[in-house]
Amino acid sequence: MVYQISLSETNPEKDISKLPILSTTEQQKLLIEWNHTQTDYPKQACIHQLFEAQVEKIPDAVALVFNEQQITYKDLNSRANQLAQYLQILGVGAEVLVGICVERSIEMVVGLLAILKAGGAFVPLDPAYPQERLAFMLSDTNVSVLLTQKDLVSKLPTHNASVICLDKNWDAIFQNSQDNLTTNVTAENLAYVMYTSGSTGTPKGVCVIHRGVVRLVKETNYAQLTDNEVILQLAPISFDASTLEIWGCLLNGGKLVIAPPHTPSLEELAQIIQHNQVTTLWLTAGLFHLIVDEKIEALKSLRQLLAGGDVLSVPHVQKFLQTVENCQLINGYGPTENTTFTCCYSITAPLQPGASIPIGRPIANTQVYILDDNHQQVAIAEVGELYIAGDGLARGYLNRPDLTAEKFISHSFDDNSPTRLYKTGDLARFLPDGNIEFLGRIDNQVKIRGFRIELGEIEREIAQHPEVRENVVLALQQETGEKQLVAYIVPHQHSSYTHNQLRSFLQQKLPNYMVPSAFVLLESMPLTANGKVDRHKLPAPSRERPQLEQAYIAPQTDLERQLAAILGDLLKIERVGIDDNFFDLGATSISILQVTARIQQELSIELPAVKLFQYSTIGALAKYLQLKQNSQPAYDKLQNRAQRQQAARSRRRHHQQGV
Template sequence: MELITNSLVSKENELLIKEYQPSLSKTNPEQDRFRLANLKESEERQLLAKWNDTQTYYPKQACIHQLFEVQVEKTPDAVALVFQNQQITYRELNCRANQLARYLQTLGVGGEVLVGICIERSIEMVVGLLAILKAGGAYVPIDPGYPQERLAFMLSDTNVSVLLTQKELIAKLPSHTASIICLDKDWNAIEQNNQENLTTNITVDNLAYVMYTSGSTGTPKGVCVIHRGVVRLVKETNYAQLTDKEVFLQLAPISFDASTFEIWGCLLNGSKLVICPPHTPSLEELGQIIQLHQVTILWLTAGLFHLIVDEKIDALKSLRQLLAGGDVLSVPHVQKFIQTVENCQLINGYGPTENTTFTCCYSITAPLQPGASIPIGRPIANTQVYILDDNLQQVAIAEVGELYIAGDGLARGYLNRPDLTAEKFISHSFDSNSPTCLYKTGDLARFLPDGNIEFLGRIDNQVKIRGFRIELGEIEREIAQHPDVRENVVLALQPETGEKQLVAYIVPHQHSSYTHNQLRSFLQQKLPNYMVPSAFVLLESMPLTANGKVDRHKLPAPSRERPQLEQAYIAPQTDLERQLARILGDLLKINRVGIDDNFFDLGATSISILQVTARIQQELGIELPAVKLFQYSTIGTLAKYLQLKQNSQPAYDKLQSRAQRQQAARARRRHHQQGV
């Protein structure tokens, strides 16, 4: 890193010397060096100020719902939402949201009132979000897949008095005191309300939503996002073309802030929003949805982007804009995308929830040099980025510092956490200027000579997994609560191929009855699935550095041995079972998979499940929705399901070109491993 920094600094000096050579004296080199240093410092200050000059005209005094109502006036009959075989116009969406908003107001919803929303992806979900804002409230997305303990904390921390949900999800919620509104069961009462727009006293400084992220203290923290942050993200911005000609895909959970971009980037600009079905779609299904609806703009996490580029890149060919991020993008995958998908702008997006989804973006155009990293780009419109040293002074171009954010996207702070808000959202004056509010990201970065920013990792123990920001300390604290665990360390490891995975290193108490399976079950009751480690490594003791700290560099990589499971190993019996076991073993890096081994106990994640469905289609010629792997989550049950599926088709269809498909799939994998 030091060599690269020195090289960049030298390049900057060469440019400055070339520019100011005529004014340098030939008789006093010491004086010239002093003058050049001052010139360089002055020049850099000007450049840094110029790169942060991002102000644009946008409707900064308008709220989210007000801008939606303006769009309804412009294009009342345009299609707003598409969900499976249903679609509704902007006018119809506005009327439904108005009816629900009035109903919410009768229950006391108004300014700064938090309303929970626990609804699967659907038209009703968008109606609910819009209605909460129209009533003057702020929404709190609640994922029904979260463990009861985490849901209970969120409901208690927000103290929501009203909760929007669906009839079939009520049983998944912990006990609470909120009034429940089921948008399916209670709609007859809701639609008795007036359909006209409401008038409230809400301003752009009022709360729009509270979204929870992982917390270093062991409890999640609620980020309080205001209307202005969302409006600055999607109106008159410069990182993407957001027009009424676009077709967005709503794929992200509403508890993940990519959904802010998908939903409001679409509806505040007159575009069409295609809502993905609630279950996790297979790559085949995702490709069909993109092609059927001619989706033009899409957000993908880095992990899903890499997987689609590997397995289903043709599905992306209808796109005009693809935003990917949430983690570092792989250069080979980006190269393959640029070479294969024409007429689509690939954009690397970076930003914490605390600055409303995106802070910096980088449009990737030219082929990348070998060994290059992909910058996170420049601050988007109405956003400023500073790279500071420990004294909160700006570092020179090419020097490494901590990335701080300012501008109209900043959240208000953390719900019920004044201490953490004061620590992370600081007031600072540059020179004699008036104080600026800065968000301290904990990310290391540097400015490149062209004004783009290079992300260099985290200062602390925070990582990104499948787009979600995770504090490893939160997982370690939950593991430490297990009575059989004496010590533990959690790492996020990136294999040469495949997605980043969480690995837990465990030292159990002596004479305890510790098993990995018991610990995994314990964690599944306390953490979301994306925070449960996919691999567990048993150690007699932790390796230590000379000063007695855990030496993370000496922790061993997970072995390919089958993990400890409650059920005994039973080998696959049939050809189909053996083929499925080989596919699972290859993808999960496990030497042997028994027919009763649960895929998720073996370490499967949502991304690896998509890989399994893609591999089954390639090698066996069977199209398998990803949701079936959640229903049939062992080799034995999946093989029986596939056998029934096969038997329901003509015999020639079952056996058609299986050997050819297997040979082609293996050749593709060989080529991928060789970088072809």
């Protein structure tokens, strides 16, 4: 393709890199036609105000379902108002940050809504996070009030906030008025601060305003969000998919079905979808692939399925399209900095072998630009960096003005009207039909189960271990299409380094989804001619049993051998001992769901995923299954409180936030 560049007669000294190289037709398409996404939505309204409008409209409609509990829009509004009044007494108002560390429950939604009604902004704190990470987030936000549950209080790090237990302190809260509150909060005020992985080695808090959320869920064009929808709330509130689930439902009059606090098995998830007649579901790419493989029948009742957070597998999409009728499959893309979704693509036509699935076009009230290194538009089909503009943009990063200025830039495409852009670091290109193809990252960032991860953050934590001299972390593609975090370790000479020791060290510092599932020991790093680590020459993880503290003990019974075979096959490990902890072998929440599905398929035993957190070795699991088959009611009664508490601790420790 040949481009003509005309030097301006009125400004002959202008930098040639700033001159447009696109034809007028291309500029019209890229700047105007493909970015014409404006809709008439309530851009001046706040989240809680739009919820209150639904309460006026449908007060007796069911708003929340949790296990056997139900609560109407009117009752949810009343409870949230009482808590909001209580929060205002404690000083919560506009721009005041309030921590919330709770398991999935009705109280969780009451807490989120109450914080917004009081005028504040919530800071979601995942109970599964290590104390060190929670301590950083509490310190960075300096929250003065923290909503939690009584069983979680002792698990929290030291802090200075006033604690409100949502399952304990209602006697005082119930004394307050049930009427809606009046605040001076506007659509420009903070709604929440959500933390993502940081390239500097510490998490960064993304500051999202009310308008960003409203733009996501009101008068939008990528999905049907109406009062007829039944939406499953499955994502942790520390993951921005929950923004779509919760507010996409409640601001449009739908019914929100809250999943249990533990990680449900595929069978349990299928039962929840079918029993509650869920119509709209959001899944990470990894969980979508797993359900398509193991429980695709459960998806047949859906009208809409949104999947994303990573690249979708074409074979899995093909299988879905061929099996599930009358359900719209939508590929969603977007960073937390642009409030959950930026682009969406409705997948309808059969896909050709070798095809990739586009991320589609910008959703309503969003603009997307693909620029070169000089911030100039690249031609259609040319590769550049994806930049985002529009009403979904976050305010910036909490307490990080330098990073905010680096990532949120002011740019003018016509020398007259500056536009605020977010620099994503993603490579992409426009296809001739106006859809966008995602082509990977510019930097060292990856996505695992929907979470953005800076590999440098993991490497910096590993480097803090006293036995480690050098390390590199890669995200390797597995046969299933999922990514696996692999850490390559060069220990100090004469050190007593073990993989198990390092894994335990990292579990105290990083969320579980950031802890590598495989470790490779090296004498030295392979180097390029320039002396840099040659990542292409790093070996794939071995199928051998990893180095563990406990000695290998072979399975003894038929059941133990069957379980070991299932786990070994899924984790790509040749030998699994009866005392080997599943998570020390590299199991994740996705592989745990795969294990439970395989056990049901091959052994005809229904096993909740939570049991693999409680009985996390072949030996313990085999004994449980044997006793369960012999006398399940009697055995269940024998489980003491200590065992149940240990199970809860294990679930929180190993819970994977992308599922």
